[in-house]
Amino acid sequence: MGVQSELFLAFFRIGIFGFGGGPSMIPLVHQEVVKRHAWMDDDAFADVLAIGNTLPGPIATKMAGYIGYRVGGAAGAVNAVLAVIVPVIVVMIALLGLYLRHGDQRWVQGMGQGVIPVVMIMMAQLTLDFFNKSRAGLGWITTLIMGLAAAGLIYGLGLHPGLVIGAILIAALLRPDPASRKGEVAK
Template sequence: MKPPTVSWQLFWAFFRIGIFGFGGGPAMIPLVRAEVVTRHHWLTDEEFADVLAIGNTLPGPIATKMPGYIGYRVGGVTGCIAAVIAIIVPMIVAMIVMLGIFSRYRDVAWIRGMGQAVVPVVMVMMAQLTWDFFDKSQAALGWLVSIAMAIIAAGLIYWLGLHPGWVIGAILVAALLRPAGKKKAEGAA
């Protein structure tokens, strides 16, 4: 039996995410990480964090930007197409079916409860992803810098209403403009 091609692996990985990714793009991020970093090892945690950060600065839904980039990086143009199709087909079918059910039976209590029951599960998934990113941040920057950056970002986003893309973009620009530290020559004491 012939092993599956990378495009098929990408398709099935993102198809699973599309099927189980209820709650929209942000709810899919932990599932994307599980498939891409943990299961298939296509990206490291650091690379995944970079893709997520850059994806959040660009316009459009994160649910298609991440599969598009990851698919392209892993499998070229065909990988990109496979990943994007795999992620959107289940969403389209689910949306059509669920909107039909919700509009027909919107007054039934268990139908209303279905949508509300997903929220705590998505909350736990997002909390786990947040903790993983914070853990990586404190390993790279230290506790004090990580906490200070989180507080400043929260203030800018939640209290001042600044779009997260502007905050991430400013951090990327600051990192690019920061003078590089002088590295010691190899073998120098």
């Protein structure tokens, strides 16, 4: 199977099973891109997720576009984006039609409520994976301080997560390279 076919099928699966919107698709993207196809490692995925969160628009399409481009060029970007949005559009139209006809039925209302615990577990697993990755790279104390600071800024002050991530990216870019400081001290 060619790379374009693999890209399409990977993001088609994400589009079909990504109930709950963009954030619920992130663990599915991780599963396909990092674990199943190894198109990138956890570090690269975390970078794509962080940058994608700073940009406007749906995260699933931004990630599909970037990953598709990285794996298959411009055609891969278009392929992955179409693969992730077409199922969503078709399912949305079908479910809205079903809801308009049978929205007052308990089984229809239960469908939406039944998906919530599954999405919650998927998000918890992704959170645990990112926590462990952050702890391994930054240590416990820095991870907890940054996590609490981010929570305070986002939930306490109501800042958009993209602004918090953007500020961290700018701080990381402006931070002097420790290797260059060692060279200066040795002189």
